[in-house]
Amino acid sequence: MANAGEMRISAEALTRFTVEALKKLDVPDDEAKMVADVLVLADLRGVDSHGVARLNNYVEAIEKGYIVRKAQLKVLSEWPAIARLDGCNSLGQVVGIWAMKRCLDMAEKAGSACVTVTNSRHYGIAGYYAMMALERDMIGISMTNSRPWVAPTFGSKAILGTNPIAMAVPAGKERPWVLDMATSTIPIGKVEVAQRLGKPLREGVAIDSSGQVTRDPDAVYKGGALLPLGGTAETAGYKGYDLSVLVDILSGVLSAASYSANISNVWGLSPIGHFFMAVRIDAVRPVDEFKAMMDQMIRDLKESPKAVGQDRILVAGEPEFETEAIRRREGIVLPPKVAQTLRDMGQRLGVSGILP
Amino acid sequence: MANAGEMRISAEALTRFTVEALKKLDVPDDEAKMVADVLVLADLRGVDSHGVARLNNYVEAIEKGYIVRKAQLKVLSEWPAIARLDGCNSLGQVVGIWAMKRCLDMAEKAGSACVTVTNSRHYGIAGYYAMMALERDMIGISMTNSRPWVAPTFGSKAILGTNPIAMAVPAGKERPWVLDMATSTIPIGKVEVAQRLGKPLREGVAIDSSGQVTRDPDAVYKGGALLPLGGTAETAGYKGYDLSVLVDILSGVLSAASYSANISNVWGLSPIGHFFMAVRIDAVRPVDEFKAMMDQMIRDLKESPKAVGQDRILVAGEPEFETEAIRRREGIVLPPKVAQTLRDMGQRLGVSGILP
Numbered sequence: 001m002a003n004a005g006e007m008r009i010s011a012e013a014l015t016r017f018t019v020e021a022l023k024k025l026d027v028p029d030d031e032a033k034m035v036a037d038v039l040v041l042a043d044l045r046g047v048d049s050h051g052v053a054r055l056n057n058y059v060e061a062i063e064k065g066y067i068v069r070k071a072q073l074k075v076l077s078e079w080p081a082i083a084r085l086d087g088c089n090s091l092g093q094v095v096g097i098w099a100m101k102r103c104l105d106m107a108e109k110a111g112s113a114c115v116t117v118t119n120s121r122h123y124g125i126a127g128y129y130a131m132m133a134l135e136r137d138m139i140g141i142s143m144t145n146s147r148p149w150v151a152p153t154f155g156s157k158a159i160l161g162t163n164p165i166a167m168a169v170p171a172g173k174e175r176p177w178v179l180d181m182a183t184s185t186i187p188i189g190k191v192e193v194a195q196r197l198g199k200p201l202r203e204g205v206a207i208d209s210s211g212q213v214t215r216d217p218d219a220v221y222k223g224g225a226l227l228p229l230g231g232t233a234e235t236a237g238y239k240g241y242d243l244s245v246l247v248d249i250l251s252g253v254l255s256a257a258s259y260s261a262n263i264s265n266v267w268g269l270s271p272i273g274h275f276f277m278a279v280r281i282d283a284v285r286p287v288d289e290f291k292a293m294m295d296q297m298i299r300d301l302k303e304s305p306k307a308v309g310q311d312r313i314l315v316a317g318e319p320e321f322e323t324e325a326i327r328r329r330e331g332i333v334l335p336p337k338v339a340q341t342l343r344d345m346g347q348r349l350g351v352s353g354i355l356p
Numbered sequence: 357m358a359n360a361g362e363m364r365i366s367a368e369a370l371t372r373f374t375v376e377a378l379k380k381l382d383v384p385d386d387e388a389k390m391v392a393d394v395l396v397l398a399d400l401r402g403v404d405s406h407g408v409a410r411l412n413n414y415v416e417a418i419e420k421g422y423i424v425r426k427a428q429l430k431v432l433s434e435w436p437a438i439a440r441l442d443g444c445n446s447l448g449q450v451v452g453i454w455a456m457k458r459c460l461d462m463a464e465k466a467g468s469a470c471v472t473v474t475n476s477r478h479y480g481i482a483g484y485y486a487m488m489a490l491e492r493d494m495i496g497i498s499m500t501n502s503r504p505w506v507a508p509t510f511g512s513k514a515i516l517g518t519n520p521i522a523m524a525v526p527a528g529k530e531r532p533w534v535l536d537m538a539t540s541t542i543p544i545g546k547v548e549v550a551q552r553l554g555k556p557l558r559e560g561v562a563i564d565s566s567g568q569v570t571r572d573p574d575a576v577y578k579g580g581a582l583l584p585l586g587g588t589a590e591t592a593g594y595k596g597y598d599l600s601v602l603v604d605i606l607s608g609v610l611s612a613a614s615y616s617a618n619i620s621n622v623w624g625l626s627p628i629g630h631f632f633m634a635v636r637i638d639a640v641r642p643v644d645e646f647k648a649m650m651d652q653m654i655r656d657l658k659e660s661p662k663a664v665g666q667d668r669i670l671v672a673g674e675p676e677f678e679t680e681a682i683r684r685r686e687g688i689v690l691p692p693k694v695a696q697t698l699r700d701m702g703q704r705l706g707v708s709g710i711l712p
Contacts, residue, residue: 079468109436114468153670177601285610
């Protein structure tokens with residue numbers, strides 16, 4: 001049962017609601033469907049911060065004209081194994097799906113390909129696009145830059161995004177290996193939650209405006225910042241900082257979109273950049289053999305000796321696949337605040353009869 | 357001045373010594389030069405653990421027949437933008453330079469390219485190969501799997517390598533941005549140093565054989581392991597664990613070399629795999645504009661507000677370029693143990709008149 005104020009809803013109904021809400025804003029049918037698919041998959045996989053909890057951001061950005069509602073997409077340059085694409089300020093999911101499809105098509109012919117994208121917007125979970133490679137027996141990679149929340153090592157100001165890296169790799173009998181990680185230690189969503197619950201942050205994940213490590217969630221919003229993966233310099237946080245810049249270079253500088261420091265904190269206002277990559281496995285070795293070795297590696301990891309007190313070693317994507325199986329069966333439970341926002345949105349836009 | 361037992365030596369002399377030592381083992385001239393170049397560049401850049409301190413490992417592995425001394429190199433499959441190469445158990449540096457050159461040539465035609473390599477050996481610093489892209493105005497990426505030293509999150513046994521990721525990106529007036537990082541929190545070399553000095557490790561970088569965090573360097577060698585970047589699960593160490601697996605997949609599974617868990621702890625005995633990638637910038641946008649944006653991003657990072665007590669924000673590769681400038685001018689100082697090993701080696705192999 002859902003608790004007071006929570007909403008339990010099926011993925012199908014949530015998708016339908018999202019599509020109808022976007023259509024009320026004159027977003028074309030197919031585009032609304034793409035945005036809904038990416039958002040609801042995030043909710044299914046337990047990445048709640050990137051699911052329909054963000055729908056209101058999309059609605060507002062469309063209403064304010066930050067995002068173009070009928071996608072315009074342009075190819076700026078194309079070689080056999082690389083392209084630069086222009087999202088022309090269209091919805092990030094529409095841009096992302098189009099760009100990754102093109103990348104997969106190019107890799108089909110050349111064996112591997114990269115695509116860098118300018119003038120896009122928030123595209124949801126990076127993993128969605130990486131996973132598009134799986135059904136074609138390819139390896140998929142997806143990255144994006146984003147609004148600044150992370151400080152460089154020895155810095156005090158947030159000028160880097162949480163710039164995620166995703167990679168999806170097909171396996172045989174085992175589930176695919178699917179990495180989707182922010183290059184910060186924690187996502188900004190965890191600070192929001194700590195603030196709401198009045199709980200302190202974990203040590204070494206955030207700094208205040210003077211650059212000192214803090215456990216106070218408020219301090220992050222008052223000019224502080226998240227720390228990159230690894231934490232402070234003492235614990236090799238400069239590696240997470242460098243990984244964030246790596247994403248910024250491939251997504252933002254290569255595409256000419258710009259880097260995180262220049263992305264406005266106003267949601268959806270600034271263009272952002274993505275980077276996609278695809279590798280055709282059978283251009284390299286027989287897919288069956290590759291998948292069998294993936295299976296064996298995954299089993300070797302899972303069956304290796306556990307630390308005292310632990311009974312399980314996980315592989316990338318495993319918790320998300322398990323959450324997805326449960327939520328497809330039992331529905332998605334949205335917290336009271338998100339549920340209320342969706343109800344209000346439905347009322348305002350005239351979408352009725354879908355939410356429970 | 358060098359302290360007692362230390363050896364101060366020029367890069368040129370150290371290169372000459374390395375070449376002569378390898379030639380005594382019937383390594384061909386050009387191959388000896390490649391190995392020497394990669395090892396000495398590591399010493400110049402301050403990555404002392406990957407410099408001539410390792411030469412003895414190479415010598416022993418060649419003498420034992422683990423490494424083939426006259427390189428045999430085979431192309432197993434080739435598409436316009438991807439190739440699988442076979443190093444045929446030749447010296448890792450010879451394999452790496454050959455493979456990265458081929459990758460750059462492919463990217464020149466296709467716009468981007470990947471190369472995955474099987475049956476190679478330890479190739480020194482990953483960054484060397486990434487940096488080969490710079491003179492051709494390309495972005496270079498280099499990864500390798502390696503002997504197991506790192507435990508997966510919740511595990512107690514080292515079954516992952518410190519599997520490094522390197523990326524080199526040209527800039528304009530600023531120095532190139534050069535990342536070269538192990539996906540563990542610290543390299544195993546730091547444990548060796550702590551053990552030698554009788555000092556404790558930093559908290560959260562290693563575990564003992566039961567999987568508990570330890571500060572005792574001995575415990576790492578007695579069945580313990582390094583923790584991946586991020587440390588324990590509480591501080592998102594699973595991200596470093598996943599990055600290590602990412603490197604294993606692209607270097608080891610894609611190439612069919614195998615993954616870290618199967619790599620012997622006997623130095624040089626097992627085949628390992630590498631992954632290289634190159635992106636031709638002018639296939640995407642004018643190189644000058646790209647470099648100007650890199651310059652601006654680097655300056656924005658460096659000029660952003662500092663944490664209290666800090667006066668400098670670094671970018672990837674900066675400390676290494678500074679160390680290189682000093683060591684090219686003042687020579688490389690080798691610690692007593694390394695100096696003695698080189699002297700003994702010179703005597704044994706009959707290389708005289710080079711070491712000071």
